[in-house]
Amino acid sequence: MSTPGADIFGRRLRARAPWPVLLAAWLVLALDVVHVLRAARTPGTDNGVVVRAAQALLHGGSPYADKRFLYLPGAVFAAVPETVVSKDVLAMAVPVVTALFVLAGVVLALRVFGVRPDSLLAAGITAGLGVFEPFHGVVYLGNWTVLSAVAFPAALLLARDGRWRAAGGVVGAALALKPMLVPLLLLFVLARRWRALAWAVGVPAAVSLAAALAMPRPGMFFTRTLPFLMHGQDAYARPFDAAWPSVLPRLGVPQPLALALAAGAAVAVLLCARCRWRAGGDPALRLVECASLLMLAAFLVSRPSFQHYMLVVLPSLAASLVVRGAAARSVWLWLPLLPEAAGVTWPYLETARRHAFRDVVLITGVTAALALHAWRTRSDPSREVTVSARIYAVGNRESARADGGPPERARDAPDRTETR
Secondary structure: OOOOOOOHHHHHHHOEOOHHHHHHHHHHHHHHHHHHHHOOOOOOOHHHHHHHHHHHHHOOOOHHHOOOOOOOHHHHHHOHHHHHOOHHHHHHHHHHHHHHHHHHHHHHHHHHOOOOOOEHHHHHHHHHHHOEHHHHHHHHHOOOHHHHHHHHHHHHHHHHOOOHHHHHHHHHHHHHHOHHHHHHHHHHHHOOOHHHHHHHHHHHHHHHHHHHHOOOOOOHHHHHHHHHHHOOOOOOOHHHOOOHHHHHHHOOOOHHHHHHHHHHHHHHHHHHHHHHHHHOOOHHHHHHHHHHHHHHHHHHHOOOOOHHHHHHOHHHHHHHHHOOOOHHHOHHHOHHHHHHEOOOOOOOOOOHHHHHHHHHHHHHHHHHHHHHHHHHOOOOHHHOOEEEHHHHHHHHHHHHHHOOOOOOOHHHOOOOEEEO
16 A cells, blocks of 8 residues: 555655765765854854843843843743753754754654655755755854754644644644744644644743743733834844845835835635535645644844744655645745755845845745645645655655665554545
């Protein structure tokens, strides 16, 4: 039995990669991490901001006295262990750990589609990260976006296996540290998984409340941090913001019109996400494409929206290449990544302060391609199939055996039939 949606191209991507190919892929990625380690980094890197907030807490101050600390209270306590580590050790460890988090997200994204971590597809994604500027940027900054890059595919993997409440717990834990996955709450609404939604909302609410009660002047989050965010941060960070309300005014569009265009585009993408959910089809593909649309809608309109945010959705979209009919099979989804290729120089856009013009092409292009695919296939009768989760998992096991991989455990396949 073959995996639903599998074809020759998909089976080839699932196959085990020769060890020289794997070694080359790891080398490309490792060289980029080494490049970051050798670079002179300023003390204002993103992880350093969270560590300073934890140090302020330990010294009796409010973490939100630093306007650049933009996370929820739970992140302060999560960063406390880093305060006992020297700066030299952190300078070496943070880029490596950040890269490993991204790779963990890739492995989980592949797992959503039953793809082995030593497959040709895995090698391609790994090598691609090594020449992808958003990966370089997130490793350089040590940004906690990588937590969402792990939680996003982890939650989808649990949802695919019918463990929706566990998926809600994972999303909630990620939100408690950095509220990036808030748009994913709509996935639980579309699926009518109200208990899972309660977990996703309740976990960060409880953690944030407990952490806020344990720190001085937590109200500064509302009086200082939120206004700073709502105004697009400051002159230092604003040029890197690739959200429409930030980029369009730089191109001469009036601010009110830019906000209206961004809101309209986000609403249109959300409608496409709803269409994609109702279209059904392969369960894993349905989850990934719908969840990605929800996140991308927020990236268009939210401020800020940085290039490395795309690492949350792109690994899962890349993993969906193994499924026939996936939006990732379209070249239009990948063309917007070209401006983000390391070493490619673009006239007038090579400076850091103009980088957002390249980043908005990435975010908008991927969003448009995925939304258009969802809209075009909203009434595709080939998607309206009855899929048994147990049959789906058995198909994965048979496909894994054919490729020489280990079988999936039977407990990952709840005996539940759903009509898509």
